[in-house]
Amino acid sequence: MSILEVNNVSIRYMTGDFKDIGIKEYITRRLRGKYEVKKFWADKNVTFSLEKGDMLGIIGTNGAGKSTLLKAISGIMEPTEGYVKREGTIAALLELASGFDGDLTVRENTYLRGAMLGYTRKFMNEMYDQIIEFADLKEFEDRPFKQLSSGMKSRLAFSIACLVQPDILILDEVLSVGDGAFRRKSEAKMKEIIYSGATSILVSHSLEQVREMCTKILWLHKGHQIEFGDDVQGICDRYQEMLDGKRKITIPAN
């Protein structure tokens, strides 16, 4: 029984200048039949599944479709083709510091974020102190969020998502935040979560981190799935070779 199943998922983005035109321009283009939306496949035919306790590392160069895939997994986007099946609660941390409100205090933001991740008020009341302590922001509790440094912001976001034990945890470039001390702390926390049986997905550009922590690897390149499997070191080696320019990859034809 897999906890997360991604089946043949393709995601098409709409791009082009259709966002920037006003009503007048929209109508004239429609009338002339010149209204067009460019289509762009951010992900094409991605298939994999995860079991309970897996730690998946998604690797790939910029624009490989990693973040888009995460959006589909967390339910923010609907896949254009294929489907995503998930069991249990999911906590997604995409682009950490965004979604916070600069005018609210740290405390208010913590509750708001907790609410967004689907926790109950009771749960947040219990966990609040623990979260703040982990993020090391005790003396900043009642300060407006915008006064925090960017490292502090990410620390808070990480702490909220991690201390709550979701079934599936998605981390997009999360572990590369904070200073050295916090990074060690957060890695330890991540391992604790993995060993407690949660399924995690990690996107990282730090191959070292991926090699060390992940049990499965998904390699994406320009939206296409190059490799998926539990041969972590092997896949990472081949990825490294490609980065070094020693290996050419062929994109599977559609």
Place this chain on the structure above:
Amino acid sequence: MIEKLKRHQFLFEELVKRDFMKKYKRTVLGMAWSVLSPLMMLLVMRLVFTQFFGRGMDHYTTYLFCGNLIFSCFNESTSQGMTSLMGNASIFTKVNVPKYLFLLSKNVQTLINFGLTLCVFFVFCLLDHITFTWKFILLLYPVLCLVLFNIGVGMILSALFVFFRDVQYLWTIFTQLLMYMSAIFYTVDRYSPLMQKMFYLNPVYAFISYFRKIVIYGTIPTPWHHGLMLLYVALALGIGCLIYKKYNTRFLYYV
């Protein structure tokens, strides 16, 4: 829908709280501002228009207040609702939350403002020697209709606003025009019966005149009047929900 709302109750409360804090942060009067603005409007209208439109008319102040009360609620709710989706783009592109929560949260805020203004309204009624009857209970009906209507229009506007920013300016102009067509400070008596009926094409006027019939004239509006209001609500909500349903997953391409 109800189940979903229950699941997101905590988030909803937090959003409402956030909207409140942001709106009244660093203001001396806080929520009083929201009551003050319709009152100022009322004062000016009262001073300026009594000589023109209020001659030989009883309870002109109450008449004015009815119009201002409803219209300012409609105006505030829709124009703030319009930006609710766009303003929270950074949230719904990162977290999977029902998008109508942002709009509803804004509407809770305007509803509370409306409630406060309504209290002031009743005080004014007392000062204006209006007799309170049991029929005042019926006022719940237009209030409920107005709230639902506002939500419906808010849904339509907030969705359109994501696609076309022009909507903001168009709506400002439109509400201005609508205000003059809502018979807020004048009466429609002088128009032909046909024209008087035409006024009911304006939903806001239908709400306002319901209020006036109960408060000033002490009569219960016709079933036809009730039905018309219901129709407007159903239309606005129906179209709004349809748009949200259809574009739910597509909003994020446009922000």
